[in-house]
Amino acid sequence: AQSVTQLGSHVSVSEGALVLLRCNYSSSVPPYLFWYVQYPNQGLQLLLKYTTGATLVKGINGFEAEFKKSETSFHLTKPSAHMSDAAEYFCAVTGTASKLTFGTGTRLQVTL
Amino acid sequence: GAGVSQSPRYKVAKRGQDVALRCDPISGHVSLFWYQQALGQGPEFLTYFQNEAQLDKSGLPSDRFFAERPEGSVSTLKIQRTQQEDSAVYLCASSFDNSGSYGYTFGSGTRLTVV
Numbered sequence: 001a002q003s004v005t006q007l008g009s010h011v012s013v014s015e016g017a018l019v020l021l022r023c024n025y026s027s028s029v030p031p032y033l034f035w036y037v038q039y040p041n042q043g044l045q046l047l048l049k050y051t052t053g054a055t056l057v058k059g060i061n062g063f064e065a066e067f068k069k070s071e072t073s074f075h076l077t078k079p080s081a082h083m084s085d086a087a088e089y090f091c092a093v094t095g096t097a098s099k100l101t102f103g104t105g106t107r108l109q110v111t112l
Numbered sequence: 113g114a115g116v117s118q119s120p121r122y123k124v125a126k127r128g129q130d131v132a133l134r135c136d137p138i139s140g141h142v143s144l145f146w147y148q149q150a151l152g153q154g155p156e157f158l159t160y161f162q163n164e165a166q167l168d169k170s171g172l173p174s175d176r177f178f179a180e181r182p183e184g185s186v187s188t189l190k191i192q193r194t195q196q197e198d199s200a201v202y203l204c205a206s207s208f209d210n211s212g213s214y215g216y217t218f219g220s221g222t223r224l225t226v227v
Binding site for chain 1: 116118143145147152153154155156157160168203205207210211212213215216217218219220221223
C-alpha cells in the first residue's frame, strides 16, 4: 500500500523567496512520484514526475524536486516565488496497479 | 482530443436523484481513473479502467456508485439516490498506458452539489 504525507497545509512566502513544499511517502514497491498544482475551480496540472533515472527532476514553471530514497522524500522547490504560483499543490505516489495516492495538499500563498 | 473533457462542469441534484457524470479521455489513452475530491482534501481514488475492463473499483464508497467504459473510450460515473455526503468534485484522469510512467492527465472535474 502507498501513502503520502504533506507537511504544512498552508505555506506563505514572499514574492522572490524560496519555495519549499514537503512530501514524504510510503510505498511497498519502487514508487513513481508526482507533484500536481490545482488552481481554484480547475483540475490538476502535472508539474513534474519521477519514475526512474536522475533523482533531481525539473518541471514546469521553474519547479524542481529531488527523490531521496533514504529519506522517503520528494520535496518540491522553486528558487524564487512569483505571485502566479499561489495555488494548491498535491504530492502523489503510485505503486502497484498504477493508481495515484494523493497527499492532503499544501496551499501556497505568495505575498508582496 | 487535446485534453480530458468532463461534463457537466457543475451539477446540482436533489437528494435521492440519480446523476451521470461523463468523462472523455485523451484519444488513445488506455487507462482511465475516477477520483473524488471533497472540499479541502486531496483526491481519493474511486475506480480504474484499462480499456473497457474495470480492473479496480475498490474506492467506490457504496453500491450506489457505478462506473462504465463500454467501448474503451468515454466513461460515465453514475450515482444513484444521491446523498449530501456525495457532494464533491469528481475528477477523471487518463494515461497512455498502465505503467504510470507517462503521468496522468486530469480533466477540470464535475462539481456535484446535493441539496
